[in-house]
Amino acid sequence: MPLPRARPSLPHILPRPGGTRDRALSAPPTGGARCGQPRRVSVLSPGGLRGGDWCRQRVRPRAGSRHPEGAETGAGPAELRLRLQHPEGAPRRGGSAVPPPGSAGLGHRRPQPTGRRQTRTRLCAALSAPTWPPAERRKYRPVPLPASWPRPPHEPPPPPPLSATPLPTLERGNRGPGRARQGAPPGRLRRAEAAPFPGNGLRVAGSGADSGTMSGRAGRRRLVLHVDLNNTVVAADAVSGLGPREALNIFLSTATWGREGADGEWQWVSDRPSLRAPCPGAVSYYCRYGRDQAFTESGPGQCFSSLHAQHLRLLEWPGEPHQELSMQDGHGKHYHFILPSFFRLLDALHRDGRDFTIIFRTFGTDLPRTLLALRSALAGQHPQFPALRDLALPVVLTPGQICCSKREVVLKRGSERLTTTEDGRKLYDYFSSLEGIGGFQDHFDWWARNQFSSQGGKPLWIDPHDPSIHHIFIDDNIRLDDADTIVHPQVFSERGSSSPRCAPTSELYDVCLVQTDLLEAIANEDYFLHCVRRCEENYDGYLARMESGSLSQQSDGQ
Known part of the structure; x- marks a missing residue:
């Protein structure tokens, strides 16, 4: 009579035919095991009968079979699987198990579940064995040594115990090089964001100059440098x-x-x-x-x-003249077209890893040649500053225009056109977002119509509530007398306001406004670098005064 087909209940646990595990299962028992005695069968480890195996089953001979010693004398894996599924005397579907004939001396067995319940019960019993997982798969957990034990010289000392003082909270700057993972719990940042370092845009709240809403980290703000040409960087x-x-x-x-x-x-x-x-x-x-x-x-x-x-x-040019970086006077001598101190400023900001942009602002027509000279210098053609080739700053050769009137200020460059008619912050946001090096020609006639006073000068917008940006204007015609100066500074005193107030030059002198000393710029290569650093140091105090409201009260009184 052929064996009935049965659904395999443990296909991922029972061994495959022909393998090492089959031979382990069909090997004769050691230690004189008798037919009908329970034996331990390992179906996962190739070692066969071995202590510590996690699966134990009873293998019984079939009554009336031609091989009464079936499980011990070479029963194949298919027949063994069938015997494990359906012990002798158990009905194929439903009912309870009955002891097989001739097994009275072995004791009465507890009724076993059948069908799907049998599969689920046997699988759960196998997985819940007390010896799971095997000993060789258990993870090694090192035990820390006492602190008093001597340590090898290459081993670092143990970290100090955590103090009860709460750690400062981390805030992300507007332009940091990374963002916190979406949905991450508070206080969990990536490894690169775990602590503030120069250039990653992180600030520690409540520490020194970084405290407050308007103060930022000195020396790490994005610099937007508005630079005049004649008698400032071009002699x-x-x-x-x-x-x-x-x-x-x-x-x-x-x-x-x-x-x-x-x-x-x-x-x-x-x-x-x-x-x-x-x-x-x-x-x-x-x-x-x-x-x-x-x-x-x-x-x-x-x-x-x-x-x-x-x-x-x-000012004399060293070596062979350059078509764009040098110029010739009426006496046949060649001189620097752009002062070396300006190139020194670019090189120093690049070495410090600063985020900055250069915007040339002039009444003249020197912008096209100046931008070409900057492009040549950034290509490594300047004999004194060959390292500028590593400065990845794009140079926009198309100059723009800024036209002023009583109603509005209009900016044009190529296809770009912005106006302050509806929102006075448009040009501030535009200049703050510029990248690389570019230039704009300001409105000289408007300055002349206003008797060369601040009201008709080159407009500059400043927002002290944006601590990540620092605008600095460098010009030789900036003076403390508002009736005789060239820049018209406008400050957004209220947070998010679109209507700035006109600020006096004295409020922003050496903070956002720098009067160029041409003699010092020629004699000292670090001149412009010192000017920028002085403005950054004074800007922290300016933000603190703006936050306290002292400057706003003074401006209202004036």
Whole structure:
């Protein structure tokens, strides 16, 4: 009579035919096991009968079979599987098990479940064996050694115990290089975000200058540098056709101070140039007599001729002239077109890993050539700054325009067009988001119509409630007198406001406004770097005063 087909109940546990495990199952028992005695069968380990196996089954001979010793004398895996599923005397579906004939001496067996309940019961019994998992699969758990035991020299000391002081909370900056994982529980950041470091945009709340809503981390803000050209980073004026020799003379006339005597002759009150008046009542030579291209060649300014010659020698171009980085004057000599101190500023900011952008702001027409010179320098063609080739800053060669009127300020560059008619923050957001190096030509006629005062100057927007951005304007015509200055600063005093207030120059002098000393910029390569660092140091105090409301009260009183 053929064996009935049965559903295999444990296909992932029972051995496959022909393998090592089959031979282990069909091997004769050791230790004189008798037919009908329970034996331990390992169906997972190739070692066969071995202590610590996790599965135990009773294998009984079939009554009346040709091989009464079936399980011990080479029963195949299919027949063994069938015997494990359906012990002799158990009905195929439903009912309870009955002891097989001839097994009275073995004792009565407890009724066994059949069908799917049998499969589920046997599988659960196998998985819940007390010896699971096997000993060789248990993980090794090292026991920490006492702190007093000597340690090898290469082993680091144990970490100090956690203190009860709560750790500072981490806040993510606006422009950090990573974001916290969506849905992560509070306080859990990736390894790269676990602690603030220069450049990752993290700030520690409640620590020093970083506390407060408007204060940020000094030295880590994004810098937006608005830079003038003539007599600031370019010692020349292409509009009037002036070279370095004439440009130096004009600057010296603005930085030397004196007064008219009783006889009407000019008398110097200081023999050293300075940006501010050295004493009350002093007037610059420029304010009294106007521009003088030959200031040091004759007349009262001849006493400064040696100073003029010294700085002119510092401007000479070393080696072979460059078509874009050098320029030639009327005497056949070649000079730096852009001051080396400006390239030194770019190199230092790049080495410090700073995030910055350069926006040239000029009334003149030197923008196209200046942008071409910057592109050549960033290509590594400057003999004194070859490392600038590593500075990955795009140069936008298309200059833009800024037109001002009583109603609005309009910005145009290529297909871009922005206006402050509906929202005064549009241009602030635009300048704050610019990348690389570009330039804009400001509205000179509007400045002249406003008698060269601050009201008609180059507009600059500042938001002290945005601590991640620092706008700095560098120009040689910035002065503390609002009636004679070139920049029109506008500050958003209220958080999220779209209507800025006009701020006096004295409020932002050496904070967001830098008056260029051309002589120092020529003689000291770190000049612009020092100016930027001084503004960053003063900006922290400015934000603190704005947060306390002291500056707002002063502006309301004025």
